[in-house]
Amino acid sequence: MHRSIAGFSFFDTKSFESVKTCVVCTVTKSVSRLARNAVDSLAAVRKIKGKGVEVYFQKENIYMLDSKGELLITIMSSLAQKESRSILENVTWGCCKRFADGKVSMPYKNFLGCRKGANGKMEIVPEEAEVARRIYRLLLEGQTPYGIKRILETNHIPTPTGKQTWQTATILSILTNEKYKGDALLQKTFCTDFLTKKMKGNEGEVPQYYAESSHLAIIEPEVFGMAQDELARRKRAGRSHYGTSCFAGKIVCGCCDGLYGSKARHSTDKCRRVIWQCNGKFKGKRDTPHPTEEAIQRKFLAAFNEMLESDHAIPRNSPRDPLSQGLSAPMGQKTPYQLCIKNW
DSSP states (O other): OOOOOOOGGGGGGGGGGGGOOOOOOEESSEEEEEEEEHHHHHHHHHOOOHTTTTEEEETTTTTSTTTTHHHHHHHHHHHHHHHHHHHHHHHHHHHHHHHHHHHOOOOOGGOOOOOOOOOSSSEEHHHHHHHHHHHHHHTTTTEEEEHHHHHHTTTTTTOSSSOOOOOOOHHHHHHHHHGGOOOEEEEOOOEETTTEEEEOSSSSSSSOOOEOOSSSOOHHHHHHHHHHHHHHHHHHHTTTOOOOOOTTTTTTTTOOOBBBBEEEEETSSEEEEEEEEETTTTTTOOOOOOOHHHHHHHHHHHHHHHHHHHHOOTTTTTOOOOOHHHHOOTTTSTTTEEEEEEOO
16 A cells, blocks of 8 residues: 555655555545545556556545546546635735734744743743844944854854854845845745745735834944945946945046945065055056055045034934945945045
């Protein structure tokens, strides 16, 4: 006797591949336990019958070697398939109703910084929440997701699932998930086919709902917004971003608008020094300046002190605030965080 596994599709039931010709009869509890797909049910039964094996369905009392067997299983499989569709539609309606009411379910196992409390509500885990805040802080300090990954692994900080190896996709997910600021975007994905259970990103095919302040926030909304602006700025730049220095991605060539990168001179001896030069210097054979890192630091401090002296009090999030404007300036415009080098 061969035991089958219930499923929507025969192709998910790999145990049928082990059916041998020495088997005399295969007993199945019901048609719906074989597959809830009429096409797959017939394909599975015909494959077994082709080896001379009887297939018997206990609940429906159907023998497939009987002349009426295929007709009966076609009807019963169609009914099981229709029942599956009805169940999925009811579940989908229930989910949509819950989303419309603003009810949010948290993925605690894959979420960093919170857990399900004794009363069923979300509660903050201080140690994990500090790791999430550190990830945002490192991004705003100029680190890349890969750089953040290496820092976390060096400090032996586990992932939300308890693993020791971080993935850059996990870092980006934490940096872009609105649940960390206390909001929730509901119905990001939806099921396109009840048989294959294939999920697709929601691009307007079904309604989406946005619940504000639906739960406790781990990241301040202002910090979350600054992180999104920084990620968008790097994407608009269309260039690789390196987080090895606080000046990385913030020094622009006045000739070609290309980014400056750090280069080490005499890297193997005591005369080693770090200079910055245009990454496109040798493409167009331009004679662009290549200042040292110490010179850039002096220029930056002089410019920053001059700005503080001229504006003693700059309101936060105002049009002159370097923290807000430096992260969200339109493409092609130099921000307060970008030094333009032309006539050094």
